[in-house]
Amino acid sequence: HEALSNVIPIYHPNFPSKAIFIMVRDRRNLMAWDDILAQIPPLEFDTSLVILSMAWSPQRNTLYIAGNFGWIRSLELQIKTSISSSACEWVPKWTKHDSGQWMSLLTIDDARDMLFGASGEDVYIWNLDDGQLLMKFNTNHSMQISSICYSSEHLLLFTSSSDGSIKSWRINDKEASNVQTLKQTPLGPFLIVIDSRSIICISHERILRR
Numbered sequence: 001h002e003a004l005s006n007v008i009p010i011y012h013p014n015f016p017s018k019a020i021f022i023m024v025r026d027r028r029n030l031m032a033w034d035d036i037l038a039q040i041p042p043l044e045f046d047t048s049l050v051i052l053s054m055a056w057s058p059q060r061n062t063l064y065i066a067g068n069f070g071w072i073r074s075l076e077l078q079i080k081t082s083i084s085s086s087a088c089e090w091v092p093k094w095t096k097h098d099s100g101q102w103m104s105l106l107t108i109d110d111a112r113d114m115l116f117g118a119s120g121e122d123v124y125i126w127n128l129d130d131g132q133l134l135m136k137f138n139t140n141h142s143m144q145i146s147s148i149c150y151s152s153e154h155l156l157l158f159t160s161s162s163d164g165s166i167k168s169w170r171i172n173d174k175e176a177s178n179v180q181t182l183k184q185t186p187l188g189p190f191l192i193v194i195d196s197r198s199i200i201c202i203s204h205e206r207i208l209r210r
Contacts, residue, residue: 010056010063014079016086022063024051030063030075030090045090047073055106055115057128062093064115064128066103072096072117074131096131099124107150107157114171116157118145123159125171137176139167146189153196160192166199184209 008022017034020043025031027050032043049067056063065073074093079086101119108115108128115126121144125135139145141161149158156179157169164186168179182199190203200210 006051006054008054008056008063010077011058012061012077012079012088014081014086015088016081022054022056024054027051028067040088042088043077043090045075047075049073052102052104053106053117055108057108057110059110060128062128063090064106064108066106066117068102070097070099070101070103070119072098072103072115072126072131074128094131096126096133098126098133099136105145105148107148109150109152109157109171111152112171114150116148116150118148118159120144121161123148123157123169123176135171135174135176139169140178141165141167143186144189147191147201149192149194151194154194158192158194158199160190160201162186162189166192166201 010020019035021033023031028047030045032040047065049071051065053066062076073095075090076093078091079088103117103119105118113128115128117124121139121141123137126133139159141163143162145159145161147160160166164184166182169176170179187203190201193200198210
Protein backbone atom coordinates (compact mmCIF):
# COMPACT_ATOMS: atom_id res chain seq x y z
CA HIS A 1 0.00 0.00 0.00
CA GLU A 2 1.30 3.42 -0.96
CA ALA A 3 0.08 4.84 2.37
CA LEU A 4 2.73 2.77 4.17
CA SER A 5 5.32 5.27 2.98
CA ASN A 6 3.10 8.37 2.90
CA VAL A 7 4.02 11.47 4.87
CA ILE A 8 1.60 14.41 4.82
CA PRO A 9 2.86 17.75 6.17
CA ILE A 10 0.01 19.83 7.60
CA TYR A 11 -0.33 23.15 9.40
CA HIS A 12 -2.80 24.19 12.10
CA PRO A 13 -2.87 27.87 13.19
CA ASN A 14 -3.41 26.96 16.87
CA PHE A 15 -0.54 24.48 17.15
CA PRO A 16 2.85 25.92 18.26
CA SER A 17 4.82 23.81 15.77
CA LYS A 18 5.26 25.23 12.28
CA ALA A 19 4.35 21.87 10.79
CA ILE A 20 2.86 18.54 11.77
CA PHE A 21 3.93 15.43 9.88
CA ILE A 22 1.28 12.69 9.61
CA MET A 23 2.37 9.10 8.92
CA VAL A 24 0.72 5.67 8.88
CA ARG A 25 1.73 2.73 11.08
CA ASP A 26 0.55 -0.86 10.66
CA ARG A 27 -1.61 0.23 7.73
CA ARG A 28 -4.38 1.69 9.93
CA ASN A 29 -2.91 3.88 12.69
CA LEU A 30 -2.11 7.58 12.32
CA MET A 31 1.00 8.95 14.01
CA ALA A 32 2.22 12.56 14.17
CA TRP A 33 5.48 14.45 14.72
CA ASP A 34 6.18 18.17 15.09
CA ASP A 35 8.71 20.28 13.18
CA ILE A 36 11.64 19.06 15.33
CA LEU A 37 10.48 15.44 14.85
CA ALA A 38 9.19 15.00 18.39
CA GLN A 39 6.23 12.65 18.44
CA ILE A 40 2.79 14.04 19.34
CA PRO A 41 1.18 11.15 21.31
CA PRO A 42 -2.40 12.57 21.46
CA LEU A 43 -2.57 12.41 17.68
CA GLU A 44 -2.00 8.67 17.50
CA PHE A 45 -5.31 7.36 16.18
CA ASP A 46 -6.70 4.00 15.05
CA THR A 47 -8.76 4.70 11.93
CA SER A 48 -10.23 1.16 11.76
CA LEU A 49 -9.36 1.16 8.05
CA VAL A 50 -6.54 -0.12 5.87
CA ILE A 51 -5.37 3.34 4.78
CA LEU A 52 -4.80 3.68 1.05
CA SER A 53 -4.57 7.46 0.66
CA MET A 54 -4.96 10.72 2.57
CA ALA A 55 -5.70 14.37 1.77
CA TRP A 56 -5.62 17.47 4.00
CA SER A 57 -8.04 20.42 3.92
CA PRO A 58 -6.36 23.60 5.28
CA GLN A 59 -9.65 25.50 5.34
CA ARG A 60 -11.40 22.87 7.46
CA ASN A 61 -8.36 21.58 9.41
CA THR A 62 -9.59 18.14 8.39
CA LEU A 63 -7.86 14.97 7.21
CA TYR A 64 -9.67 12.77 4.69
CA ILE A 65 -8.77 9.09 4.56
CA ALA A 66 -9.61 6.47 1.94
CA GLY A 67 -9.60 2.87 3.13
CA ASN A 68 -10.25 -0.66 2.01
CA PHE A 69 -13.56 -1.68 0.41
CA GLY A 70 -14.54 1.91 -0.40
CA TRP A 71 -14.63 3.37 3.11
CA ILE A 72 -13.95 7.12 3.44
CA ARG A 73 -13.44 8.90 6.77
CA SER A 74 -13.21 12.56 7.75
CA LEU A 75 -11.20 13.55 10.86
CA GLU A 76 -11.06 17.14 12.10
CA LEU A 77 -7.94 18.21 13.98
CA GLN A 78 -9.05 20.21 17.02
CA ILE A 79 -6.44 22.07 19.07
CA LYS A 80 -6.96 24.10 22.24
CA THR A 81 -4.11 26.20 23.56
CA SER A 82 -3.32 27.70 26.94
CA ILE A 83 -0.37 29.63 28.32
CA SER A 84 1.47 26.47 29.30
CA SER A 85 0.34 23.78 26.85
CA SER A 86 -1.68 22.71 23.81
CA ALA A 87 -4.30 19.95 23.77
CA CYS A 88 -5.00 18.29 20.44
CA GLU A 89 -7.13 15.42 19.17
CA TRP A 90 -8.72 13.92 16.06
CA VAL A 91 -12.51 14.29 16.04
CA PRO A 92 -14.40 12.04 13.56
CA LYS A 93 -16.84 14.06 11.44
CA TRP A 94 -18.31 11.52 9.02
CA THR A 95 -17.76 8.05 7.55
CA LYS A 96 -19.09 6.95 4.15
CA HIS A 97 -19.26 3.76 2.14
CA ASP A 98 -20.78 4.56 -1.24
CA SER A 99 -18.78 2.05 -3.27
CA GLY A 100 -16.97 -1.22 -2.75
CA GLN A 101 -14.12 0.11 -4.88
CA TRP A 102 -10.81 0.78 -3.13
CA MET A 103 -9.95 4.48 -3.45
CA SER A 104 -6.20 4.55 -3.97
CA LEU A 105 -5.99 8.32 -4.60
CA LEU A 106 -7.51 11.46 -3.04
CA THR A 107 -7.29 15.19 -3.74
CA ILE A 108 -9.29 18.26 -2.65
CA ASP A 109 -10.95 21.39 -4.01
CA ASP A 110 -11.43 23.39 -0.80
CA ALA A 111 -13.10 26.36 -2.51
CA ARG A 112 -15.93 24.28 -4.00
CA ASP A 113 -16.19 21.79 -1.12
CA MET A 114 -15.18 18.78 -3.22
CA LEU A 115 -13.23 15.64 -2.36
CA PHE A 116 -12.01 13.65 -5.38
CA GLY A 117 -11.18 9.95 -5.26
CA ALA A 118 -9.96 7.58 -7.97
CA SER A 119 -10.47 3.84 -8.33
CA GLY A 120 -9.59 1.98 -11.51
CA GLU A 121 -10.55 4.28 -14.38
CA ASP A 122 -13.32 6.04 -12.41
CA VAL A 123 -13.37 9.31 -10.44
CA TYR A 124 -15.73 9.86 -7.51
CA ILE A 125 -16.61 13.26 -6.02
CA TRP A 126 -17.95 13.82 -2.49
CA ASN A 127 -18.97 16.89 -0.51
CA LEU A 128 -16.20 17.73 1.97
CA ASP A 129 -18.57 18.71 4.78
CA ASP A 130 -20.99 15.77 4.90
CA GLY A 131 -19.57 13.09 2.59
CA GLN A 132 -22.50 13.15 0.17
CA LEU A 133 -21.60 11.49 -3.14
CA LEU A 134 -21.99 14.22 -5.78
CA MET A 135 -20.81 12.52 -8.94
CA LYS A 136 -19.04 9.55 -10.49
CA PHE A 137 -17.58 9.55 -13.98
CA ASN A 138 -15.40 7.32 -16.14
CA THR A 139 -12.22 8.93 -17.45
CA ASN A 140 -11.87 6.55 -20.42
CA HIS A 141 -8.25 5.92 -19.53
CA SER A 142 -7.41 2.51 -20.96
CA MET A 143 -5.53 1.57 -17.78
CA GLN A 144 -5.83 2.36 -14.07
CA ILE A 145 -5.49 5.96 -12.89
CA SER A 146 -2.10 6.38 -11.20
CA SER A 147 -2.35 9.99 -9.99
CA ILE A 148 -4.89 12.80 -9.54
CA CYS A 149 -4.30 16.48 -8.81
CA TYR A 150 -6.58 19.51 -8.62
CA SER A 151 -5.54 23.00 -9.72
CA SER A 152 -7.47 25.67 -7.81
CA GLU A 153 -5.86 28.30 -10.05
CA HIS A 154 -7.11 26.77 -13.30
CA LEU A 155 -10.21 25.07 -11.77
CA LEU A 156 -9.23 21.79 -13.42
CA LEU A 157 -8.85 18.22 -12.22
CA PHE A 158 -5.92 16.30 -13.74
CA THR A 159 -5.71 12.51 -14.01
CA SER A 160 -2.78 10.41 -15.21
CA SER A 161 -2.70 6.74 -16.07
CA SER A 162 -0.39 3.85 -16.87
CA ASP A 163 -1.65 4.21 -20.46
CA GLY A 164 0.73 7.20 -20.75
CA SER A 165 -1.94 9.91 -20.92
CA ILE A 166 -2.69 12.96 -18.77
CA LYS A 167 -6.23 14.33 -18.93
CA SER A 168 -7.63 17.61 -17.64
CA TRP A 169 -11.27 17.86 -16.55
CA ARG A 170 -13.63 20.75 -15.93
CA ILE A 171 -16.08 19.79 -13.20
CA ASN A 172 -19.57 21.27 -13.54
CA ASP A 173 -22.57 20.73 -11.30
CA LYS A 174 -23.80 17.60 -13.09
CA GLU A 175 -20.98 16.45 -15.37
CA ALA A 176 -17.25 16.39 -16.00
CA SER A 177 -15.93 17.45 -19.41
CA ASN A 178 -12.54 16.48 -20.81
CA VAL A 179 -10.68 19.69 -21.68
CA GLN A 180 -7.42 18.23 -23.02
CA THR A 181 -5.56 14.93 -23.30
CA LEU A 182 -1.76 14.74 -23.41
CA LYS A 183 -0.32 11.47 -24.67
CA GLN A 184 3.10 10.05 -23.83
CA THR A 185 4.78 6.71 -24.37
CA PRO A 186 3.24 4.25 -21.87
CA LEU A 187 5.96 3.61 -19.29
CA GLY A 188 3.88 2.31 -16.40
CA PRO A 189 2.30 4.28 -13.55
CA PHE A 190 3.48 7.86 -13.04
CA LEU A 191 2.72 10.70 -10.65
CA ILE A 192 1.80 14.29 -11.51
CA VAL A 193 2.09 17.63 -9.70
CA ILE A 194 0.62 20.89 -10.97
CA ASP A 195 2.08 24.37 -10.57
CA SER A 196 0.82 27.65 -12.00
CA ARG A 197 2.43 27.13 -15.41
CA SER A 198 3.14 23.46 -15.95
CA ILE A 199 2.50 19.78 -15.28
CA ILE A 200 5.36 17.90 -13.64
CA CYS A 201 5.41 14.12 -13.82
CA ILE A 202 7.72 11.31 -12.79
CA SER A 203 7.47 7.65 -13.77
CA HIS A 204 9.01 4.46 -12.46
CA GLU A 205 12.14 4.89 -14.64
CA ARG A 206 12.97 7.91 -12.39
CA ILE A 207 12.84 10.54 -15.12
CA LEU A 208 11.27 13.90 -14.27
CA ARG A 209 9.32 15.57 -17.09
CA ARG A 210 7.79 19.03 -17.22
